[in-house]
Amino acid sequence: MQSISEIVAVAAQRPAGLLLEGEAGIGKTTLWLAALQQARDNGFTVLSARAWEAESKLAYGTVADLLADIDPDALATLPNVQRVAVNRVLLRDDAGGPETDQHVVAAAMLSVIEAMATDNPVVLGVDDLQWLDACSRDVLAFVARRLRGRVGVVVTERTEPDRGGTASWLHLARPDALTRVRVSPLSLGGLHELISSRLGRSLPRPTIVRIADVSGGNPFYALEMARAIDTEPELPHTLAELVQRRVADLDDDASDALLAAAAVADPTVELLARATGNDADRMTELLEEVESRGIIEITGNRVHFTHQLLARGVYVGASAPRRRRMHRALADAVVQPELKARHLALASSRSDPEILRSLDDAAEGARARGAPSAAAELLDLAIRLGGDTPSRRIRSASHHFRAGDHDKAHDVLAPALEVVRPGMLRAIALNLLAGICIYRRSFAEAATVLTEALQHCDDNPPVLAQTLLMLSFAQANQGDYDDALANAREAVKHAEVLGIDVLTSQAIADLEVLKALCGFGFDEGSLNRAIALENPDVDVPIPFRAHSTAAQVLAWAGRLDEAREHMEVLHKRCVDRGADGDMLFVSVWSTLIHVWRGDYSAATRVADDAIEHAEQIGGDHPLVIALTVRGLAAAYTGRIEAARADATAAIEAAERFGAPLLAEWPIMTLGFASVSVGDYEQALRDLEPLLAGFDQISCTEIIKAGFVPDAVEAMVALGRSGEAEPMVAALERNGRRLDRSWMLAMAARCRALMFAAAGDVAAAEEAAAQAMVEHDRLAMPFERARTQLVLGQLQRRKRQKQSATDTLTDAQRTFERLGSPLWADRARAELKRTNVAAGRSAELTPSEQRVAELAASGMTNRDIAASLFISAKTVEANMTQIYRKLGIRSRAELGRRMGPRG
Known part of the structure; x- marks a missing residue:
């Protein structure tokens, strides 16, 4: 009870959980009920449900019980898609x-629970997790991981004495928030007290000792033996034997009623009456007799066994033919197609066309209710009953895939692919296999599979268009943009002919993003049409959603506020639908947009959320995405070690599953981090994989060429301006062709650096000024301030002291406002060089002072020239003057002279 009190106390402040585990009959449910009552006594709102061990149960059965306790007014405030989902779970009109x-x-459940917890703390209680249906398990796992408010989770799980539990899926946000308690057997004294309190009498000590020895301290087992002790000279040796003795003298009608109750998850008086051929009054009479023996309880019209073991004992104790007869009767009595089909399946031991049709219909009904795992389970049952056909396997695999069990989907689909004939059905199967490959990031394998699929769907335009769309996506993710673009154009052509709006929207969206990635820009009219044709009620993969494409291409075009609006539409949809995988996609693009806009706090927040989502999903692919965005946010906020650690880990993860394109942005992050600390040689080593392939790409949008400004700065600083020329020329050429302000601004800044290194200060200043003109069209404050650093240096070099001071001061303030300390320090240092600072040697000019400092730090004349945008001859001339003025003859003396100030 101490654990219960502690959990209740913690849950009043933050999420906390208690898992009571132990063998059957050990007392878990008793403690569970006590915990729920203690929560109620402490002002908690309690939502509770019991999962029952029944051969036939409805998808979402336990979740439906939990939702039934929630005020309908609270459910009415949910977003539309969530209200629809809840109505389907509760079997309301749809x-x-x-x-x-x-x-x-x-x-939906998470939204309601968190809202309720703002008024009063909430306890979510579920008894017997091991009997949860698959849909309920998925829902509870999702909710538990995301709880943030004042919510407690109290659950039980049956385990074997020498084996661990099966509820490894149950986690709260904090690893230490869930307490697991194994319920131990009762002592001899505990058993004596239990029997005395429950039966109202004491048994002799020798009898209690015998009961303790046989039961092993199991409370349920001990109570059942104590009840039998008056009529049986010998104690039973098994629990099954005990149960049979409890029900042995019931008449046939009562026995049938008990068997019917044991065969369903939620028995009612009316259902049991229909199944056994009785009227409601007769059934009530029979059940009341059984209730008087403590075997069942009747609450309203619902019937429950006092313990699951009694239900199991009744069911297992019946002969197989009798169980099948009862399931046949229940199939006629139940209304839900899913339950009817399950009972029919349990009523037969051979293939039966009627049963197979019933299972097919029930699977379709489960799919329509939003229960893909249940739909797959029903089809798998049909397959096991002799209905093993390629069509049924393909449908089952599709449902498994939709439910998120991709490995099971592959296992179910593989045998079908071996026998399915050429034609449309094979094309559909291959499309499904390609989807599994894409999920596993095996894009090359997916492309191969889809290429084969094209051979089988010429006579089915919808399947053909969908195949081309998926093939285009797979090829693009391999970097095969030309073929991807060609197939995207074909997909649009077929979709347009079909006139299917949702498919046309996807095809146009895919085409527009590929056009941009191939260097052709995008067509705004087509993009707007894709958005208009998009159907928010259809669950389309997020890369093919028009809002997704709009967010990307508009961001690349520098229209960041518009891009953010589209991303907010996607974000809301992901939240409403609980779409974790899609949320990672949103995290990537939201972080990039926030970084480009200079909102680093928002970028950091989104990146942290991405890490949390990735941990919940598991696997390398989510990890790459999350580490990428977190590392990027860290780099811009000056946390270089963290940025390098995350970027390196992301690159390694991308390499593990063969996705080199996913390593591009982490590589860019490494290069930017090195440039931020002035380590130009390391920057070029970091960026080498991208530099090596630059001449093979036709796209210089920021998404593909974001590393170019860092590479050029590093090359110029190291005296390698010639290597930078092709990249700068490409930015200039494509920037003019596509009217991209980012390309034009970056190209002009890079030109300024190159002119300055060559000693042409006037041309450099003109290029920097042109870059500033382009920045006026570009809402990227960090990049604008970075260009101001270059312009301020050039103004200082031309002895435009006041202009340089104003420009550099503005840059410093921008960096400080954005929260980029390393670059603020850079601007601050440039400002100091603009004016003669107090304490400087009176003999040296400001320019000579800076050259002296850099020379004393160990830099060569060439490095000094690149850093200060002057020629090497100018550095030599300055060094001559420095030596003369300071009366020294070597760099060693200069180092000693400048050291204290350094």
Whole structure:
């Protein structure tokens, strides 16, 4: 009870959980009920449900029990897609609406629980986790991981004495928030007290000792033996034997009623009456007799066994033919197609066309209710009952894939691919296999599979268009942009002919992003049409959503506020649907947009959320994405070690599953981090993989060429300006062709650096000024301030002291406002060089002072020239003057002379 009190106390402040585990009958449910009552006594709102061990149960059964306890007014405030999902779970009238699945249901439940917890703390209680249906398990796992408010989770799980539990899926946000307690057997004294209190009498000590020895301290087992002790001279040796003795003298009608109750998850008086051929009054009479023996309890019209072991004992104790007869009767009595099909399947031991049709219909009904895992389970049952056909396997694999069990989907699909004939069905199967490959990031394998699929769908335009769309996506993710673009154009052509709006929207969206990636820009009219044709109620993969494309290409074009608006649409949809995988996509682009806009606090927040989502999903792919965005945010906020650690880990993870394109942005982060600390040689080593392939890319949008400004700065600083020329020329050429302010601004800044290194200060200043003109069209404050650093240096060099001071001061303030300390320090240092600082040697000019400092730090004349945008001859002339004025003859003397100030 101490653990219960502690959990209740903690849950009043933050999420906390208690998992009571132990063998059957050990007392878990008793403690669970006590915990829920203690929570109620402490002002908690309690939502509770019991998962029952039944051969036939409805998808979302446990979740439906939990939702039934929630005020309907609270459910009415949910977003539309979540309300639809809840209505389907609760079997309310469904007049259509958007597609839903377990993620949407989970998002709805989480929303309601968190809202309730703002008024009063909430306890979510579930008894017997091991009997949860797959849909309920997925929902509860999702909710538990994301709880943030004042919510407690109290659950039980049956385990074997020498084996661990199966609820490894249950986690709270904090690893230490879930306490696991194994319920131990009762002592001899505990058993004596239990039996005395429950039976109202004491047994002799020798009898208690015998009961303790046989039961092993199991409370349920001990109580059942104590009840039998008056009529049985010998104690039973098994729990099954005990149960049979409890029900042995019941008449046939009562026995049938008990068997019917044991065969369903939620028995009612009316259901049991229909199944056994009785009227409700007769059934009530029979059940009341059984209730008087403590075997069942009747609450309203619902019937429950007092313990799961009694239900199991009744069911297992019946002969197989009798169980099959009862399931047949229950199939006629239940209304839900899913339950009817399950009972029919349990009523037969051979292939039966009627049963197979029933299972097919029930699977379709489960899919429509948003229960893909249940739909897959029903089809798998049909396969095991002799209905093993390629069509049924393909449908089952599709449902498994939709439910998130991609490995199971592959295992179910593989045998079908071996026998399915050429034609449309094979094309559909290959498309599904390609989807599994894409999920596993095996894009090359997916492209191969889809290329074969094209051979089988010429006579089915919808499948053909979808195949071309997926093939285009797979090829693009391999970096094969030309073929991807060609297939995207074909997909649009076929979609347009079909006139299917949602497919046309996807195809246009895919085409526009590929056009941009191939260096052709995008067509705004087509993009707007894709957005207009998009159907928010259809669950389309996020890369093919028009808002996704709009967010990307508008961001590349520098229209960041518009891009952010599209990303907010995607974000809301992901939240409403509980779409974790899609949320990672949103995290990447949101972080990039926030960074480009200079909102580093928002970027950091989104990046941290991405890490959390990646940890919840698991696997290398989510990890690459999350580490990429977190490392990027860290680099811009000056946390260089953290940035390098995350970027390096992301690159390594991308290499592990063969996705080199995903390593591009972490590589850019490494290069930017090195430039931020002035380590230009390291920057070029970091960027080498991108530099080596630059001449092979036709796209210089920021998404592909974001590393160019860092590479050029490093090359110029190291006296390698010639190597930078092709990259700068490409930015200039493409920037003019596409009217991209980012390309033009970066190209002009890079030109300024190159002119300055060559000694042409006037041309350098003119280029920097042109860059500033382009920045006026570009809402990227960091890049503008970075260009101001270059312009301020050039103004100082031309002895425009006041202009240089104003320019550099503005840059410093921008960096400080953005929260980029390393670059603020750079601007501050440049300002100091603009004016003669107090304490400087009176003999040296400001320019000579700076050259002396750099020479004393160990830099060569060439490095000094690159750093200060002057020629090497100018450095030599300055060094001559420095030696003369200071009366020294060597760099060693200069180092000693400048050291204290350094």
